[in-house]
Amino acid sequence: MILFYTDNIDGNIAHLDTEQARHCVQVLRKKEGDAISFVDGSGGFYEGIIHETGKKKCVIQIIKTQQGFNKRRFNLHIAIAPTKNTNRLEWFLEKATEIGIDEITPIICHHSERRKLRTDRLRKILVAAMKQSLKAYLPILNEPISFKQFLQLPRTKVVKYIAQGAENAALKDNYSAKKDVLLLIGPEGDFSKDELSMAFDNGFQGINLGKSRLRTETAGIVACHTLNLLNE
Numbered sequence: 001m002i003l004f005y006t007d008n009i010d011g012n013i014a015h016l017d018t019e020q021a022r023h024c025v026q027v028l029r030k031k032e033g034d035a036i037s038f039v040d041g042s043g044g045f046y047e048g049i050i051h052e053t054g055k056k057k058c059v060i061q062i063i064k065t066q067q068g069f070n071k072r073r074f075n076l077h078i079a080i081a082p083t084k085n086t087n088r089l090e091w092f093l094e095k096a097t098e099i100g101i102d103e104i105t106p107i108i109c110h111h112s113e114r115r116k117l118r119t120d121r122l123r124k125i126l127v128a129a130m131k132q133s134l135k136a137y138l139p140i141l142n143e144p145i146s147f148k149q150f151l152q153l154p155r156t157k158v159v160k161y162i163a164q165g166a167e168n169a170a171l172k173d174n175y176s177a178k179k180d181v182l183l184l185i186g187p188e189g190d191f192s193k194d195e196l197s198m199a200f201d202n203g204f205q206g207i208n209l210g211k212s213r214l215r216t217e218t219a220g221i222v223a224c225h226t227l228n229l230l231n232e
Helices: 017-028 086-099 119-132 147-149 191-201 215-229
Strands: 004-005 013-015 033-039 045-054 058-068 076-080 103-107 159-163 181-184 205-207
Touching: 004 017, 004 119, 013 045, 017 045, 017 058, 033 119, 045 086, 076 086, 076 215, 086 103, 086 119, 086 215, 103 147, 147 191
Parallel strands: 004 033, 076 103, 076 181, 159 181, 159 205
Antiparallel strands: 013 058, 033 045, 045 058
């Protein structure tokens, strides 16, 4: 199944953006009257018929709608330090989306080697991964924020973990299914002592992700997979 994405929906009519319309009409050679499936990034899965096409447009008449498509039973927010090599962060975003994640926040830590990101490019990776894995929910990607500022943000009831190698506190043994999670993943140089103290003072529990020393992006994937597996 080829899946498209748009949140430009008005009643029973949807419009693909320029990039996706071009791919649909010019690359895939879809034409008026052809069936098409798409998601809105908020849990809606749609089936429709192409109503109108052009070089830069594709208008769809919706014939079937399903809300809450494959909705997961918990919310997962991972706050992760951007990797020095952006390809590694992009890999994390892609795979985490395929596995299942709701929100990602890049956090700038004391030992962070990368402090700026092109979030527009990263969001395109999330969209592509959502479509490829046949998901209807597009993860929220927040703008980069300092570690200290992130801890000061108000948040609803959530289980809070920080990956920092706690010997006797494996994530898989300290999490109960169906609970919403916020997990902090540090940079290549790890969290500083001050950052760990701030996290503990703000109610975060130290956990480990296994006996191996993991790269930042690998730690994110291990955590994402573990939590999804525990919720099956």
